[in-house]
Amino acid sequence: MLDVAMVKFIGDNPPGNGRVFLYLLCGYLTDIFRLPKKPIFAKILFALLDKLFNIFGKQGDGASGKITDFSLMTVDIHSHLIPGIDDGAKTMDDSIFLISRLYDLGFKKIITSPHVMADGYTNSSETILKGRDDVRAAIKANAIDIQFDAAAEYNIDDSLYEKIEKKDLLPIAKNYVLVEMPFMAKPPIMGDITYKLQIAGYNVILAHPERYGYFYEKTFESYYSLKDKNIFFQINIAALAGTYGKDAKYTAERMIDENMVDFLGTDLHGMRHLDFLNDSLRSKHLEKILNYDKLLNKTLL
Ligand SMILES: [Fe+2]
Numbered sequence: 001m002l003d004v005a006m007v008k009f010i011g012d013n014p015p016g017n018g019r020v021f022l023y024l025l026c027g028y029l030t031d032i033f034r035l036p037k038k039p040i041f042a043k044i045l046f047a048l049l050d051k052l053f054n055i056f057g058k059q060g061d062g063a064s065g066k067i068t069d070f071s072l073m074t075v076d077i078h079s080h081l082i083p084g085i086d087d088g089a090k091t092m093d094d095s096i097f098l099i100s101r102l103y104d105l106g107f108k109k110i111i112t113s114p115h116v117m118a119d120g121y122t123n124s125s126e127t128i129l130k131g132r133d134d135v136r137a138a139i140k141a142n143a144i145d146i147q148f149d150a151a152a153e154y155n156i157d158d159s160l161y162e163k164i165e166k167k168d169l170l171p172i173a174k175n176y177v178l179v180e181m182p183f184m185a186k187p188p189i190m191g192d193i194t195y196k197l198q199i200a201g202y203n204v205i206l207a208h209p210e211r212y213g214y215f216y217e218k219t220f221e222s223y224y225s226l227k228d229k230n231i232f233f234q235i236n237i238a239a240l241a242g243t244y245g246k247d248a249k250y251t252a253e254r255m256i257d258e259n260m261v262d263f264l265g266t267d268l269h270g271m272r273h274l275d276f277l278n279d280s281l282r283s284k285h286l287e288k289i290l291n292y293d294k295l296l297n298k299t300l301l
């Protein structure tokens with residue numbers, strides 16, 4: 001029933017959140033209707049089926065069901081969609097597929113944010129901007145009506161000092177710089193780096209604060225001390241679907257309830273993350289934050 005192309009596609013995109021049956025259904029329908037046996041068609045068919053099942057799915061934890069996409073968010077500021085330069089999209093086909101799904105989900109603009117870190121993804125501004133231009137050309141060739149730009153997700157490590165000094169940073173629009181930290185331990189230089197960024201004229205956005213155990217395990221008040229230092233918070237949408245565990249979900253929901261969230265982000269890396277985005281549409285907290293008038297995503301269009 002499953003041909004080689006389909007098996008390769010499944011191997012590259014392992015199923016998440018109980019969607020194995022959708023993959024099997026894809027293979028079955030491909031055979032029955034004699035559809036082209038290419039990974040790109042498998043991906044499109046999978047996405048269509050996934051959307052269909054979500055429309056008829058239950059509404060989860062109390063969401064009204066009025067939110068069916070992310071058009072209220074408008075702009076995504078966190079994703080990994082330049083192929084081959086970090087742990088996100090591997091090929092341009094992957095990038096185009098993911099971007100077209102974001103378009104289907106209501107986004108009008110993507111500001112993608114490849115990892116930049118001293119140990120691992122040592123991307124420069126040049127490699128990121130070259131990748132951005134390549135993806136833009138592919139978006140145009142595929143006639144997808146979406147704006148595409150690139151910034152970066154900077155890991156807080158020693159290499160940032162030189163970048164700040166040289167002003168060699170790719171901000172999200174309006175001088176917002178997106179930073180992340182290791183999940184295991186808070187870097188001692190965090191306060192110093194964020195201060196230096198602010199002195200240099202940048203607004204600091206902390207990516208997925210709900211995922212740092214050393215904050216939420218200590219006390220939720222740690223987050224207020226970051227807000228006191230004018231750090232902007234961007235939570236990951238998938239946290240609301242429980243993708244990163246119950247502690248991250250609780251923390252993200254509490255941040256929404258206490259009006260601490262400035263930005264949302266997809267942090268989209270691959271196919272599995274699309275499942276998580278779809279799952280989050282059933283969250284009443286997603287509905288709440290998308291209707292929050294101080295959510296800043298849409299101001300960056
Ligand atoms: Fe990320």
